[in-house]
């Protein structure tokens with residue numbers, strides 16, 4: 001591709017991790033350059049290796065006091081898993097090779113910090129497995145119900161066996177948007193505070209964005225720059241995961257249809273470029289995008305396809321049709337068919353084979 005001077009300059013800035021908001025907004029209008037730079041930076045960051053993890057999602061309850069307009073998971077008459085049921089799921093997952101158990105659920109009315117800690121302790125007392133658990137919103141909920149601050153809550157969770165946290169509940173880190181789509185969720189400042197506190201305490205987290213609803217391109221860029229700013233200070237993010245809005249069975253879906261495939265490719269490419277070189281791993285969620293589009297993202301900056309996710313209910317409730325499980329063989333097939341090298345990884349990106 002022939003480049004003008006302005007574009008060549010932009011490539012240089014991208015390699016130095018100095019892409020600005022103006023650059024980013026310019027780039028999304030020039031998709032071939034956007035995808036080309038994202039692919040080049042992916043190659044510089046990780047080469048041809050594409051990772052995935054054998055993991056399991058435990059959604060321990062779908063009861064929730066929240067009222068997010070994009071949610072299709074919460075139910076009025078829902079379930080709460082018993083500790084024995086949770087343990088059974090963990091045992092089955094480990095028997096199938098899982099190295100990570102991801103635990104998230106609705107905001108159960110009155111659930112105290114003890115409730116969350118006991119869950120971690122109970123699993124850890126039976127299995128030596130990585131527990132990737134509780135979003136910043138859940139940590140806030142637990143702390144609030146127990147009248148402790150988030151730092152003390154995180155300390156107690158860590159002591160109980162918390163190894164890392166999902167950086168979910170980020171949605172769009174802009175309070176005007178949050179007021180419209182999740183009015184009772186923690187604010188942008190609270191999300192940042194909980195994440196940065198976790199990082200300072202040695203609890204790594206992922207970072208996410210939920211895109212493709214009422215937000216604008218500027219919100220994407222601001223969100224990514226905010227994540228880049230946190231990572232420069234804490235180095236606590238393991239990866240960035242764009243999550244496409246699923247429009248079925250929720251209120252927000254009546255006014256927003258979800259992103260197009262091209263929107264999704266742009267989102268992943270922009271993530272790679274704006275977060276480079278501070279965040280090494282950009283993950284595509286096959287559960288949300290579908291296998292085919294997830295494969296396409298490998299040419300737009302992505303180097304990780306997430307997990308096998310045995311049992312995932314949140315995306316399915318909102319219209320996801322990709323199923324709850326993708327086998328390691330399918331991961332390997334998708335990755336090799338894209339001309340890349342598959343590697344299985346741990347939560348913290350050590351290769352396991």
Ligand code: SF4
Pocket residue numbers: 064065066067068071072073074105106107137
């Ligand atoms: S997204 Fe989470 S916090 Fe919001 S209503 Fe659904 S389960 Fe509750």
